[in-house]
Amino acid sequence: MQKVFDNCVALDKRCYQAYGLSEDILMEHAAAGMANYIRKHFAEGASVLIAAGMGNNGADGIALARQLHGAYDVRLYLPFALRSEMAKVQFERAVAVGVKMVDAISEAEIVVDALFGAGLNRDLDEETVHILHQLNALHGHKIACDIPTGVGAKGTLIPMAFRADVTVTMGAYKEALFLDACKDVVGQILRADLGVSASVYEGEIHSWLLEASDLKLPSRRARSTHKGTFGHAAVFCGEKEGAGIISGMAAATFGAGLTTLVVHEKVTPPPYLMHATVVPDNASAMAIGMGLGCHFESAFLQKYVVKSHLPVVLDADSFYSEEILAILEQRDREVVITPHPKEFVVLWKILTGEALSVAEVQERRFEVVRSFNAKYPHVTLLLKGSNMLIMQEDRLYINPHGCSKLSKGGSGDVLSGLIVSLLAQGYTAMDAAIQASLALGAAANNYAGSSYAMLATDLVNEVGRLEVK
The missing domain is CATH 3.40.1190.20 (Ribokinase)
Structure with a gap:
């Protein structure tokens, strides 16, 4: 069985304060978790569309684009102006290595949702809902970064969500992934370590995920x-x-x-x-x-x-x-x-x-x-x-x-x-x-x-x- 947390804010904070791991280091490992999944299941040269948002979830997606660039046909779609400092830093790095930017959504063998991550506590605006409809209509293998966009902080759909085949969640399992309402949108749930093993990253908890x-x-x-x-x-x-x-x-x-x-x-x-x-x-x-x-x-x-x-x-x-x-x-x-x-x-x-x-x-x-x-x-x-x-x-x-x-x-x-x-x-x-x-x-x-x-x-x-x- 695995530990399950309400959220990972305190766990990330301990990484910064106790282990000397920066936000940048955690982000690189988050992107690597998704990249390793793609490398394991798809041959080099496969097309990858990454839709990245304005915050740190988007930054994870931008970092993923850089890590895959050169081995895969990567297209980075940024529908919003970047706001978080890490998103801006990751964008500069992506541009420096030559990641291809696109201004429209199109078919790809792999589709990555990195628009909004865990902790979403407001309804999605019409533009984001429209983007999700477009992404969900694509035929490629769909991967959600941390949690599908549209799944709220408590696991409810607000009002709809990206329909992932796989969700690569970062650091630890979150309760929001296991509310009945999002059973059909999270797909298979995998966990990516963030620079330390789960036993070091996770703290004490009284909630567990049962495994087969x-x-x-x-x-x-x-x-x-x-x-x-x-x-x-x-x-x-x-x-x-x-x-x-x-x-x-x-x-x-x-x-x-x-x-x-x-x-x-x-x-x-x-x-x-x-x-x-x-x-x-x-x-x-x-x-x-x-x-x-x-x-x-x-x-x-x-x-x-x-x-x-x-x-x-x-x-x-x-x-x-x-x-x-x-x-x-x-x-x-x-x-x-x-x-x-x-x-x-x-x-x-x-x-x-x-x-x-x-x-x-x-x-x-x-x-x-x-x-x-x-x-x-x-x-x-x-x-x-x-x-x-x-x-x-x-x-x-x-x-x-x-x-x-x-x-x-x-x-x-x-x-x-x-x-x-x-x-x-x-x-x-x-x-x-x-x-x-x-x-x-x-x-x-x-x-x-x-x-x-x-x-x-x-x-x-x-x-x-x-x-x-």
């Missing part, structure tokens, strides 16, 4: 085991019984030694799932909410859910129940909640009386998750989305591995099943949420069918094919 290599699947290497060794997951199966059955299938597939559906009336689950009208005495974790409806009476929920000591996953219909949400006050219990944005709006209203819209949650995902954590630090919150956010006790993890294949009913039920399976096997709430979310993303990305065709059952099957590394 962080996935650690449940292990069954020990030979002397039995079904009780791997826990017993109890999954509530309510009015929409399919949701509970799917969740139970996921729990069993992900390693729970036993999985029981807690039912109100008879259902017909797969033969490997048990069912009972109460939570089994030997259950080691439970999940509730998926298709729950109003099947279970208050006295039943109080006895078997609210007053239970078992680790619990709350999902879906749980967030509409004040009775079930009382569990969030239990500080000595492992609790994971997995709302999507609309469900978060409902539970937040119940918990605080504050009305949020889904749009507000999506625009302020990091802020919203931290606000919940301040109120319930002991609860593990997994806010669903294109980039899942997982937080407990000031530790925030970003899972960027979601994909559009998951945009179908039942995917969330699978996730709840994966989490309760790990809880039943003895994982902590945070570890269960992290590993289940990574497994969900890996399984979805491994699905070989059409992107629109994946069913929840396909997803469960893909979970069963994941390999221990």
